Amino acid sequence: MIFHLELPSSVKEICEKLNAAGFKAYVVGGAVRDLILGRKNFDYDIATDALPHDIASVFPEAIPYGNFGTMLVLREKPFGLMESKNKELNGCKNNDSHHDDMLKIEITPFRNDAPGRKPHYTFGGTIYSDLARRDFTINSIAYDIISGEFIDPFGGVKDIKAKLIKCTGSTKRIWEDPLRAIRAARFQAQLGFYIESSTFYALKAQAPELANISRERIRDELSKLITGDHAFDGLVTLVVTGLMEHIIPELMDGMGMMHFNKPVDVLEHNLVACSIVRNALQLRLAALLHDVAKPITAIHGEKGLEFPGHHSASSRLAEKILSRLRFDKKTTKKVVLLIEYHMFHYTPESPISDARRIISKVGWENIYDLIDLRVADRLASGFEMAIGKGLKKLLHDLDVLKSEHSDYKVKDLAVNGTDISRELGIPPGKKIGDILKYLLEKVIEDPNINNKETLLQIARDNF
Numbered sequence: 118m119i120f121h122l123e124l125p126s127s128v129k130e131i132c133e134k135l136n137a138a139g140f141k142a143y144v145v146g147g148a149v150r151d152l153i154l155g156r157k158n159f160d161y162d163i164a165t166d167a168l169p170h171d172i173a174s175v176f177p178e179a180i181p182y183g184n185f186g187t188m189l190v191l192r193e194k195p196f197g198l199m200e201s202k203n204k205e206l207n208g209c210k211n212n213d214s215h216h217d218d219m220l221k222i223e224i225t226p227f228r229n230d231a232p233g234r235k236p237h238y239t240f241g242g243t244i245y246s247d248l249a250r251r252d253f254t255i256n257s258i259a260y261d262i263i264s265g266e267f268i269d270p271f272g273g274v275k276d277i278k279a280k281l282i283k284c285t286g287s288t289k290r291i292w293e294d295p296l297r298a299i300r301a302a303r304f305q306a307q308l309g310f311y312i313e314s315s316t317f318y319a320l321k322a323q324a325p326e327l328a329n330i331s332r333e334r335i336r337d338e339l340s341k342l343i344t345g346d347h348a349f350d351g352l353v354t355l356v357v358t359g360l361m362e363h364i365i366p367e368l369m370d371g372m373g374m375m376h377f378n379k380p381v382d383v384l385e386h387n388l389v390a391c392s393i394v395r396n397a398l399q400l401r402l403a404a405l406l407h408d409v410a411k412p413i414t415a416i417h418g419e420k421g422l423e424f425p426g427h428h429s430a431s432s433r434l435a436e437k438i439l440s441r442l443r444f445d446k447k448t449t450k451k452v453v454l455l456i457e458y459h460m461f462h463y464t465p466e467s468p469i470s471d472a473r474r475i476i477s478k479v480g481w482e483n484i485y486d487l488i489d490l491r492v493a494d495r496l497a498s499g500f501e502m503a504i505g506k507g508l509k510k511l512l513h514d515l516d517v518l519k520s521e522h523s524d525y526k527v528k529d530l531a532v533n534g535t536d537i538s539r540e541l542g543i544p545p546g547k548k549i550g551d552i553l554k555y556l557l558e559k560v561i562e563d564p565n566i567n568n569k570e571t572l573l574q575i576a577r578d579n580f
Contacts, residue, residue: 121265122152127192128161131176131222132262138175140167142224143244143259143268150255153277154308159194160221164247164259168240172224179224186226186240191219244268249286252297253304253316257285280310288319295326296334298360303342306351320358327363335364336442343401349392352405356384365438368405370412377421380499383411387497394493399448400486403455404493406435432457451486454479459490463507472514473561477525484515525561527553531569532576540573541580552580 128144135142145164152158165172172188173179182189228250229242244259248268251257254276259268267274271285282301284290291297298320301312312320327335342351355361361369371383379386391405410430415422432453439449458479463471479487488511492503504512523529534549543549559575560567566575 122149122260124152124262125161125192125194125220127220128163128222129262131163131190131224134175135163135165135167135172135224136263138167138171140165140171140175141244142167143261145244145248145259146251146256149258149260149267150273150277152260153258153274160223163222163224164227164244165224166227166243167224168226172226176224182223185228188224190222190224192222194218194220245270251285252290252294252300254283254285255281255304255310280308281313282308282310282316283313284316284319288315291316291319291323292326295323296330296338298323298327298358299335299338299342299355299364302351302354302358302360303338303345305354306342306345306348308345309347309350312354317354317358320354320360324359324363327360332441332443336444339364339442340398343391343405344396344398346396347392348401349388352388352391356388364442365406365409367409367434367438371408374412374415374422376498377418377423378498381497383408390490390493390497393496395486395489397486399451400455400489402439402444402448403435403452403459403486403490406438406452407431407456407459407490407494409438410434428457428460451483454483455487455490458487459494461487461491463511465506465510467507467510467514469514469517470562472511472518473523473525473564475511476515476518477557477561481524488512521564523564525557527557529567530556530560530572531567532556532572536569536573537576541576543580548580552576555579 122144124144132142132144142163142165144161146162148158148161167175169181169186169188176188176190179188179190181187226240227242227244227247228240229246245268248257248259248270254271254273256273257269257271258273260266261268276283282304291301301316301320304310305312342348342355345351352361355364356369356372368384368387371387374383375381376383376386381389387405387408390407391401394400394404408424408427408431410433411424411427413434414424414427414430416425417423435456436449436453439452444452458475461475463475475487476484488508491508495505496503530553532553534545534553537543537549537552538545541552543552556572556575560572566572
């Protein structure tokens with residue numbers, strides 16, 4: 118099959134240089150799949166019969182990368198790819214963050230070993246043996262830039278056209294590395310493809326083996342899955358195959374637990390909210406876990422199940438889950454904060470001071486994410502209106518408050534602890550902190566009193 122794909126000139130240049138040096142070179146894997154689909158790609162993999170020292174002789178600037186003889190070559194991104202990849206994607210500190218504005222091209226020698234999670238790898242073989250060890254047919258395609266020929270021994274192009282995720286060769290591919298089970302669901306979430314029946318069965322059969330996979334690898338796949346355009350489908354696959362039991366088992370406790378005021382159970386409500394909230398990793402994690410503790414807070418009320426205090430319980434449980442999955446502290450802190458306050462109360466009658474209080478708790482940097490989470494929660498609860506009258510009032514009040522240029526924190530007061538200590542003759546300690554909190558509450562009610570003389574007078578009159 119001959120077809121000319123539009124590739125960055127730097128990728129062509131690398132393949133041409135390897136060919137000129139007497140080596141074969143093919144673009145392989147997800148880059149080929151995405152090019153066929155017309156999807157943007159930032160990373161390119163090249164498979165070659167050149168060994169690492171051969172690659173280094175052709176590209177002295179190449180950097181050894183990973184454990185499989187891969188050499189990394191960096192090139193400037195073409196104009197159309199200049200936007201950086203979402204640095205949140207992995208939910209962890211990205212060791213390659215200084216490469217975010219570069220096109221990453223990984224050059225790897227053909228491998229001829231038995232596939233697996235930690236194989237004793239050997240170089241050699243051909244492009245055919247190299248493709249045979251890859252996970253799914255849609256990723257087992259090579260493209261020869263020079264001839265324009267596809268090397269497609271497993272029908273990957275046909276499966277791309279059919280939107281089908283299918284193991285390469287046999288379902289042994291799943292058994293060789295159990296993480297591939299989550300990867301199948303991840304590709305479903307990213308591409309909107311279907312999973313072939315035997316492959317789907319292999320996901321369920323392999324689910325218990327996830328216990329042997331590092332939390333970091335699972336975290337990275339989950340992050341890519343929930344930020345996919347078809348996240349709901351991928352999440353449902355994790356649930357029905359039993360994979361979720363080994364990723365976030367706490368979510369599964371919500372299966373079959375019906376709300377009295379929502380059309381779906383607790384689990385599905387979480388999955389739907391995750392899939393419809395604005396696509397940012399921290400927001401999607403917050404939506405996925407925002408009601409995770411409902412099962413442990415459930416009580417029977419007059420109308421049915423009620424979940425008092427579920428927001429606080431869910432924030433605590435989410436912190437444990439994210440820590441277990443090795444998410445970084447910044448991501449965890451924001452997700453926990455959003456969940457803790459997602460049940461905030463705001464009505465058309467709420468005074469603007471209530472908006473100041475919410476900002477004081479979550480910060481300007483989180484307030485609109487909190488509103489996005491509330492909108493997703495409403496839609497996943499069956500509300501027809503994404504933004505009700507209360508949220509409209511809050512958005513209006515936030516626009517008004519921007520002119521006050523305040524975070525409504527103790528640091529924004531016109532007095533500090535030293536001022537209070539000197540004025541009232543109180544030594545530094547907890548009482549000083551309590552007085553400052555009291556004054557902050559007064560300023561939240563009326564910012565006009567935020568001057569040193571007035572605040573000191575209030576402190577004298579009340580303490």
